[in-house]
Amino acid sequence: MTKHVSCVDLVRGLSRRSLLKSTAGLLSVPFVAKSTTAWAQEKLAGAGQVVVFSxxxxxxxxxxxxxxxxxxxxTGISVVDVTADFSEPQVRAMNQAGRxxxxxxxxxxxNYPDxxxxxxxxPIEYGLWDDEALKGTPEKARLTDxxxxxxxxxxxAYDERxxxxxGPKNWADFWNVKDFPGPRGLLGANARSNIQAALAADGVPVSDRWPLTGEKLDRAFKKLDEIRPHVAKWWTAGGEPPQLLLNREYVMTNCYDGRAITAIRQGAPIRIVWDGAPITYxxxxxxxxxxxxxxxxxxxxxVNRAKIAAASTLALGYPGPNINxxxxLPPDLAPLLSINEENSSKLAVEDSAWLAAKRPDGKSNADYIQDRWLAWRAR
Incomplete structure (x- = not known):
């Protein structure tokens, strides 16, 4: 359990608070599972508090x-929240200060590898986890620490109207403006999701996507040149893509899964395509x-007990790893999630170890890619 999942989280610079903004449609869904003190009495009961980043x-x-x-x-343990857009700067500072x-x-x-x-x-004490959590959470999601x-x-995501x-079935169809005409949307700040979409559209299979060599990056940017004239707006906030689809400003766009799923469950005429979707953790x-x-x-x-994991997904719109x-979960939600086997088999997991690795000039691969993206956008 020492090898971490080869994935990287959302692009640096985006507001995490904006990205994970209210999923009101999910919160309104009745959740029948109720915790009782007896439910966690054997191993999790305690006293005092826990200070939790959020x-x-x-x-x-x-x-x-x-x-x-x-x-x-x-459990009898109170939870104290501390909040910020990112945890890493504070964690590093506290570690260096020894407090x-x-x-x-x-x-x-x-940021995890360094x-x-x-x-x-x-180390995570997996001995405290119940059997359903251990069996439902893949080993690759359970690192040592x-x-x-x-x-x-x-x-x-596309407008089914x-x-x-x-409708489009893959990223090649996203690039196919002849058979699927209309304005597109792409995330303006995120180099990696767009580069991966471009490679998929150019025929690079998921198995060959990583590492993003110079040759692959050249290939991706050449492909992005093709779609650029058809991008009506480079979106920034996570709520924009569903709204712009509803407003008919896009016919299709890339979109965070939680945002699209929330809109769908609220009745929006939006369809989602999982084939080749980049995923981060x-x-x-x-x-x-x-x-x-x-x-x-x-x-x-x-948190990783099955019923509580389901409650967390209802609250946030983004699922934890426990497939149990x-x-x-409500029957209309479960088939839409990334952890559903039909969807998870189509995902493209980012290689966070490679992205975090340093180049000869001292920059990380992720920083280098982002610099190239910003230069391309500025043209």
């Missing part, structure tokens, strides 16, 4: 309602030197 806003509100309050009720005030942090996969090597995390908290895919019978970690490490371990064990949660 992204604030509706993200924290959703977790408070569906995860943290039930955790306190079940760690938090117990948990959610860390981007891109922080892991620096010894900033303690981190566990996937949620995944975010950037998939193809424009293509009611035979974040990790739960327990911080070395934190004041309440054992309580943090209990919280992470609780599908048994506890």
């Amino acid at each position: 992204f604030g806003g509706s993200y924290t509100e959703g977790l408070r309602k569906y995860v943290y309050d039930p955790f306190t009720k079940a 760690v005030d938090w117990d948990t942090a959610i860390v981007q996969a891109y 922080m892991h090597k620096a010894g900033m995390f303690v 981190a566990v996937v908290s949620y995944g975010t895919a950037t998939l193809l 424009v293509f009611p019978k035979s 974040n990790y739960w970690t327990v911080l070395k030197g934190g004041p309440n490490n054992q309580n943090a371990q209990k919280l992470i064990a609780f 949660q599908l048994l506890h």
Whole structure:
């Protein structure tokens, strides 16, 4: 369990609070699973508190309602929130100062390798997890000192009013403006999702996508040159793509899965295509030197129980790794999620280890790609 998932989280510079903004449609869905104190009595009961990093806003509100309050009720441990757009700068600063005030942090996969090597995390106590959580969470998501908290895919979404019978089925169709005419949308700040889409459109299979060599990047940017005149708007905030589809400003766009799914469940005439969708992950970690490490371990064990994982997905719109949660989710939601086997088999997982690796000039591969993207956008 020492090899981490080959994935990287959302592009640096985007507001995490904006990205994981309110999924009101999900929050309104009744959730029948209720935690009781007896439910977690054997291994997770305790006292005191746990200081938990969170992204604030509706993200924290959703977790408070569906995860943290039930955790306190079940275990007797109170949850104290600390919020920021990103955890990594504060975690590094606390580690260097030798004073760690938090117990948990959610860390981007891109940042995990260096922080892991620096010894900033303690091993996850999987002995606290119940059998359903262990069996439902793939081993590749359970690292020695981190566990996937949620995944975010950037998939193809289209207006089914424009293509009611035979819409686009892959990224090649996204580039096919003759058979699928109309204005497109692409994420303006994210180099990697667009580069991966371009490579898919140019016939590069998922198995050959990584590493993104210079030859592949040249190929991707040449392909992006083709679609650029058809991009009506380079979107920035996560809520834009569904809204611009509804406004008929796009006929198709790339879009975060949680945003598209929320819109679909609210009745929007949007369809999603999973084929070749890039997916990224974040990790739960327990911080070395934190004041309440054992309580943090209990919280992470609780979060990954199937019913609580389902509640978290309802609150956030982005699923954790435990596939057994599908048994506890509304029947209209489960088939739409990335962890559903039919969808997960089509995903393109980013190689975070390669992206984090340093180039001869000292830049990471991710920074180099982003620099090329910004130069291309500025042309």
